Amino acid sequence: MGICAGRVVVVTGAGRGIGREHALEFARQGARVVVNDLGTGPGGEGGSAGPALAVVEEIRDLGGQAVPSNEDVADWDGAARLIRAAVSAYGRLDVLVNNAGFLRDRMLVSMTEQDWDDVIRVHLKGHAAPLRHAAAYWRERAKAGERVTGRVINTASGAGLLGGVGQGNYSAAKAGIAALTLVAAAELAGYGVTVNAIAPAARTRMTERVFAETMARPASGFDAMDPANVSPLVVWLGSEESAHVTGRVFEVEGGTISVATGWRHGPKIDRGARWDPAEVGQAVTALLTTAPPMEPVYGLRT
Template sequence: MKSPDNQGGRVARICEDRVVIVTGAGRGIGREHALEFARQGAKVVVNDLGTGRDGGGRSGAPALDVVEEIRESGGQAVANCDDVADWDGAARLVKMAVSAYGRLDVLVSNAGFLRDRMLVSMTEHEWDEVIRVHLKGHFLPLRHAAAHWRERAKAGERVEGRVVNTSSGAGLLGSVGQGNYAAAKGGIATLTQVAAAELGRYGVTVNAIAPAARTRMTEEVFAATMTRPEAGFDPMDPANVAPLVTWLGSVGSGHVTGRVFEVEGGRIGLATGWRHGPAVDGGRRWDPAEVGEAVTALLERAPEPEPVYGS
């Protein structure tokens, strides 16, 4: 990857003076997003509740630690510990960005936790909590950020808003033992498409990533993954995800919206979701006895679906 151009002795930074919110930014992938945005010149609101891997407990320390690291490197950042899955908390988060830095340019939604369980053993609480933090926790900050951008656009201001959501391979393909998480992440991918279609009129793009990296939520899965000497880097380092997200938050990404990107190590891929496949039209109401033969013919013409993770 080429280094940014040097202009008059100063390295060009792709998010200079952009105002960015990163949720779940106290650890893992979110932390790396916040640090990279700061390196690229952005002013960052570091949001994190400081909960455990399963969503229990709260602490402001993770967000404050990231803010301190950014400030020590000469960047600008403030900490926020609001709950992004709470209407008022999400509103305060957006208001903090506007109050601290005058506006909001980029929303990166990353907050989440796991409560894995096979479907036959999953409780209602385990379902509700994971859907809440992931899916509702994406919708609410987006809802308040969208209102901010709409207001600016209606006032005649040129808006270069960016939203980067966090889906998952589990959301795109499914994952055994993670029905709640997979459903939430699939919902986030679809929400991304809807938001891209609705918010484009205000100068806002909306994209999503499906990252693979070693974090608290995946450390057991990727614990055995070692650095490849020939690659010169750790392919499971969460810092590998941040460059794509930072670029998607830049003004230069304005032509890209409604897309889901898979990112792992040095690989960036474009995920293609549900599309209209083969069809048959009988020209009349089907007799139930005829449907089986028609469906069999359709399956023969269609590609095999990707396997569910863990199946």
């Protein structure tokens, strides 16, 4: 038994890293899990059914229930098949965890069109497509008079909240995911579905090179960069207990959970008429003196 006992969960990108830890913790908490992963490299190259199958076997060894999926979540029809696979295997869907992704880090002046398109596709479309089909499933259940307790947990990033030098494509995709989370939370609330996002910091294949100095494994004691630290929040957000929380983005690192406040309407000056361009500069200067200071972009050297 656990806080997700009997719930059916789809986790994308669950073959390794943070996604694998999500899948294992959901299983420990009693959920039945669809382990989705294409088995690609850190930059999206290649593919293998092995990683998803390995996690399924781990879950079964724990005494849990799991099935593998190798669908491409950024393919519209593939995402639909993924959602159908959960319903076919276990008769329902309760939780969607969008986690799949990879990196193609480049400075903007060096980035190729393919670098841009591939990262936007796997992260942003790879969230939108499964979310769309899961939402349609839950809407159908709600309209049929069933009690729906759907949960979506998206994966944003600190780079999506504050930006990351050398990560224009990734930062744009993750910022889009944060905005998509807000929209989906508003649209799906009437069907009994909550939608939240996390911005995790942990040691994975994607981050080892970026944060090599700060993500070293400790010789002893608490490993703040262990990806398993991220999963308790995700599992709780996937439980029925989290019904009162939606449209939020949580940062999680080690033993720390914080809620990001995001963009808000700030100070304003209303002239009551169209501005003269020559007068705009003075107004902007006045606004910036009263606005909160900006958070620094990750990787910015000061």
